[in-house]
Amino acid sequence: MKAVLCKAFGPPENLVIEDVASPEPAPGEVVVSAEAIGLNFFDTLIIQDKYQFKPPLPFSPGAELAGTIKSVGADVTGFAEGDLVMAYTKHGAAREEVAVPAGQVIPVPQGLDPAIAAGLTVTYGTSYHALFDRAQLQPGETLAVLGASGGVGQSAVEIGKAMGARVIACASSQDKLDFCRSVGADEVINYAQEDLKDRLKELTGGKGADVVYDPVGGELAEAALRATAWEGRFLVIGFAAGDIPKIPLNLVLLKGCQIVGVFWGAFIERHPDRHATNMTTLLNWCIDGKINPHIHGRIPLAETPSALRAFLNREVKGKIVVQP
Numbered sequence: 134m135k136a137v138l139c140k141a142f143g144p145p146e147n148l149v150i151e152d153v154a155s156p157e158p159a160p161g162e163v164v165v166s167a168e169a170i171g172l173n174f175f176d177t178l179i180i181q182d183k184y185q186f187k188p189p190l191p192f193s194p195g196a197e198l199a200g201t202i203k204s205v206g207a208d209v210t211g212f213a214e215g216d217l218v219m220a221y222t223k224h225g226a227a228r229e230e231v232a233v234p235a236g237q238v239i240p241v242p243q244g245l246d247p248a249i250a251a252g253l254t255v256t257y258g259t260s261y262h263a264l265f266d267r268a269q270l271q272p273g274e275t276l277a278v279l280g281a282s283g284g285v286g287q288s289a290v291e292i293g294k295a296m297g298a299r300v301i302a303c304a305s306s307q308d309k310l311d312f313c314r315s316v317g318a319d320e321v322i323n324y325a326q327e328d329l330k331d332r333l334k335e336l337t338g339g340k341g342a343d344v345v346y347d348p349v350g351g352e353l354a355e356a357a358l359r360a361t362a363w364e365g366r367f368l369v370i371g372f373a374a375g376d377i378p379k380i381p382l383n384l385v386l387l388k389g390c391q392i393v394g395v396f397w398g399a400f401i402e403r404h405p406d407r408h409a410t411n412m413t414t415l416l417n418w419c420i421d422g423k424i425n426p427h428i429h430g431r432i433p434l435a436e437t438p439s440a441l442r443a444f445l446n447r448e449v450k451g452k453i454v455v456q457p
Contacts, residue, residue, distance in 0.1 A: 135457065136228035137437045140191040142182040145441035148194070150434060156232040158206030163235050165218060168200040169251035170226045170455040172437070173284055174373060174444050179224060186398075188224045194441070195226030195455070199241055199250035209235045217241045219250040219412075221258075221401065227437055229457045236405060239412050242420055249419055249426050252452035256284040257415050257426065258408070259370065259397040260292045260346070265411070266400070267393050268344045268366040272297030277333055277342035279357060280349040280373055281318065282309035282450045289346045290318050291424045298344070301336055303329060303357075305447075312450045316427060329353060333360035341365060341388075354378035358385075358392075365390040427451030 136153045158164045176194040178184040199219040202212055212218065212235060219241050220226075220233045241250045264270040276293040280286040281302035293300045294317040302313035303322040310321040322332045333342055341362035347354055351374030358367050358380060367390060385392060401408040418424045429451045432440055440453045 134229040135434055137193050137195070137434060138191045139180045139194060142180065142190075145177065145180065145438040145445070148180065148438045148441075150437075153228070155230050158204050158209075158232055160207040161209060161235055162206040162232050163202050163209060163212055163218075163238060164204045164230055164232050165198060165200045165220065165238075166203045166230055167198045167226065167228065167457055168247040169198065170195045170457070171197040171252040171255060172227075172440055172444070172453045172455060173197075173255050175371075177441050177444050180441070186223060193225045193227040194437070195228075196223055197221050197251055197254040198226040198231060199247040200231075202238075203230060206235075211235070212238060217243065217247065219247075219254060221254045223398070227434065227455060229434070239409055239416075242416055245416065245419060248428055248431060248454040248456065250416070252426050252428060252454050253415055253419070254412065255397075256288040256452065257292065257424070258401070258412060259285050259395065260288040261411050261415055262397050262400055262408075263346060263368050263370060263395040264289065264292055264296060264344070266407070267395050268368055270296050270298055270344055273299070274343035275299045275301065275337055275340075275362075276344045276346060277301045277303060277357065277360070278318075278346045279303045279324075279353055280347075281313045281321075283348065283373070283447075284449070284452055285348045285370060286346075287313070287316055287427055287451050288424075290316050291426075293346075295418060295423045301333065301342065303333075303353075309450065312427075316425075324353060324356075329356040330360045333357065337362070344368065346370060348373055350374045350378050351376040352378070355380060355384075358390075361388055361390050363389055367392045369394050429453050431456050433457070
């Protein structure tokens with residue numbers, strides 16, 4: 134079978150496509166024939182040895198997939214050959230067949246496009262956990278989303294709307310903001326041209342945002358925190374800007390607000406049952422049309438390096454899905 138391999142840390146162009154042996158399921162595992170593999174920004178960090186999780190070389194990037202179970206290992210119950218499933222794998226998904234622990238596998242409703250299911254786990258799973266579990270976002274509250282045209286940002290816009298919030302999408306160009314409006318944003322802010330703090334205050338009548346969703350970090354974080362409402366919740370999702378901000382804690386005191394960490398990867402390991410419930414909710418929302426994940430592009434396995442380069446160039450709106 135074909136696999137995308139990182140054999141030496143470096144840029145996406147260093148990845149190679151090679152034939153490797155098809156996996157056999159160990160006890161407690163299933164082998165999934167991948168029909169769709171979701172790519173994410175953090176895949177660009179893993180292959181450069183810049184991510185907190187460091188798999189041994191060689192490995193495949195890709196942390197989420199959907200497909201059909203090809204074979205079932207001993208001690209596996211509840212799954213059978215031919216079942217359509219989705220899974221989160223941390224890494225190793227960018228290949229034609231993947232062995233996955235059965236505990237990480239979630240059934241996919243019949244009729245749902247595997248590309249939608251494959252692109253749901255990381256971005257939508259992160260955003261739902263952030264907004265539902267961590268922020269406890271309420272209908273009628275205002276949600277500000279930074280980096281709103283990217284994978285997690287777009288998912289936060291959609292989920293925020295599905296939860297009844299007023300959503301302000303914040304991004305760095307007009308075409309990105311137009312995209313955000315197309316997926317449901319009520320208001321938009323171009324923080325490359327407008328002062329983020331002042332504009333957020335203006336759009337909220339001076340109150341500030343009840344919830345701020347920040348996957349960007351850098352200099353935008355403090356500006357957004359200064360525009361967080363009294364008893365607001367500032368969600369720390371990640372640091373796509375590259376810089377981890379140092380926040381003046383007097384702002385937290387003066388606003389009576391919370392800075393809330395969102396470590397989705399640790400959450401799903403500590404609370405697999407809650408994660409499964411969250412994913413079932415999201416799958417049902419897809420079927421019901423409450424959310425409609427945007428697929429930026431569908432590509433063959435061989436184009437994985439160029440797709441990861443597009444992530445590094447900040448060219449991706451929504452999700453890129455590999456279809457072997």
